[in-house]
Amino acid sequence: MKGFIALILICLSINTYAAEQAEQIFKKLAPSLFQIRLIDNASGEKSSIGSGFQINGQGLIATNYHVISGFARHPNKYRIEYLDHLGNKGALTLKRVDVVNDLALVKREAGVNMPFFRLAEGVPHKGEELFSLGNPHDLGMIVVPGTYNGLKKESFNDKIHFTGSVNSGMSGGPVVNQNAEVVGINVATSGNQIGFLVPHDKLVALYQAFQTTDDISIAEQISQQLSKNQQKLIDTMLSSEWQSKQLGQGLIPAVDVPFVRCWGDSNADKSDALILTAVAHCALDENTYISSKFFTGNLEMEFRYMQAKELNASKFYHLYEQQIRRAGPGNKATKDDVSEYQCHHDIVSPTDRDINSKTVFCTRAYKQYPQLFDVLYLSASIDKNQQALISHFTIAGVEESSALAFTRKFMESVSWK
């Protein structure tokens, strides 16, 4: 019993210790912490809010790209303002963005040697206690303790898995260790104490790029980052092993990369269905936010095997055709962002492959980023009376050469058993 009480006391003391530490950290860092507000020029009211923190003595502030994306896309419609812990407001200028990692650097006019956050040298160890700072729901600056849980495994671009409440409005706020060094930036939440942070090394890289390279336009920065990231993704996929996997009587590719995750479903339980259908859907678990109506960076692959159960071939094909009529884009975009799709179709049979398919390829171009495209591919087998295999993929924000290289590899990886 004594031991038990002692244990409780130890727990309590750890908690009080953590609370004290949080308080100290908050007091020390509060002057370098800001609420970042996007103000709509026409109405004069704020249209979105987030958090930000100063990272050098000259007034450079780091935040999330999605907090200031409105300004990055429509500089005439908005202005960016900060609000410090004393309630002072001031204007900010946008310096750099990193859309892939959702970071941005903004600058305020500052006196010399303002206090600022130091960026950590190394990565935290698993289980280390961290403190997330930010202004959730416009309620005022708070500090949230939590735990470092390593990098998210399925991420193509690293994200820290942080066990602690990251709420909207805290986006762009820093996450510090016990020495008050920044180890990550709040970016997203999956609810229930699961938060995601951008690792601090992404911010270090962006800061270095800001110091060493010349100014280029925000659109140009976004364009380069998207190109580079998608090129890296497709190159990684093409150089990985493509194993053949069976789906019904068909063979489909299974790409051995951790960041593309697959899910499956079938209607084998429906005894009255005329057609047995099995679906495998694989997709990248992340995408890149450009604006609230424009996302890119997606990649998805879908395979569908269909087998007629004592069904007339004409009827089978009629129902099968309805399955391939309405393929749509894999990412959200509006007519301000992309052109309409341009499509090509043909009957294609890859050499040395036992399959003949009606194949459709469509692409649309990005209006602001001229070398980037969304592509959509759909192929439906037409050589068996009672079986069908549909293979489909979409990739968003990709260059022509990568898109075609991927298409070729994909086409040559699908066949009948």
Next chain:
Amino acid sequence: MEIIIEEISRGHKLLSRHKLDQSRVSIGRGYQNDIILTDPHVCAKHLNLEFNGESWLAHDEDTVNGSYLEKNKQSVNQHTINSGDIISLGKSQIRILFPDHPVEESLAFSPFESLINFMRHPAMLLTSISLFSLVAGIVFYLNKPVEVTFTQLLVPAIGMTLLFALWPLLIALISHLTKNDARVWNQLGVCFAFFNLMWLSDVIESILDFNLSANWPIAGLITLLPIALAFVLFWLNCYIGFHMTAGRRLAIAASLTTLLFGGSYLIQLSNKPDFSIHPQYNATIMTPGFLFSPSSDVDSFIDDSRRLFGKAQKAAAEK
């Protein structure tokens, strides 16, 4: 001296015709007249026509509403009548003709006539209609994603047939109402034969869509086939149902075709958003038996697809 008097409607359609062999003809609402009109705007004794040995003269009996020549609205009193004159009495009209009035040349039977009669032959008519119902049934069968019984197909097939029979029946009704020969069976026979041709053109269109790649934009021309079929059908409807000049028949058939296809095109156009987020592609597939074209290889498909990127960039730059 013989005289022919035709009672005609305001649209100059013949209502009745009288041939009289006497030198004096009286026209009016009274029962003592040679020609009795029922129009209440006509007087009991309205108009007298008299042959003076050389020509016919008209004499109005000082009536309430008068008698006028249609062509120049002049009073007909003491007017020397020419063959073909139309006289208005009250709200009625009569046309006066003499035996030597020229008639139009006889019309030869159109080559369509034998075709039309062939289509109305009971055996042919039955075949057309049953074929139509059969195809309608098959279409319902193909579109149902669940198993269906024969009786479940019977209702939509018959319903569809009855629905499509409304058009020829409507035309026949209009013919009848406009004092033409209704010729219901001819209309039915011709319409169903053409409806079946439309099914056929659908199948041909599907086969071409299925077989030809996007490198053959000519496949789009096949959509002209149903338009041509509809035009011919409307032309035949007019030919069977109404007496009219060839030019007028062409104009009516063309207008109906434009109304049908232009109308549906306009509806499509107005429903079409100015920007479509969904790709528009050809997804026609048919059973392997309908595949005639050779397959391309991956290289040529990739080459064809490569061209789309430039097109998409151009489209992006436009708007």
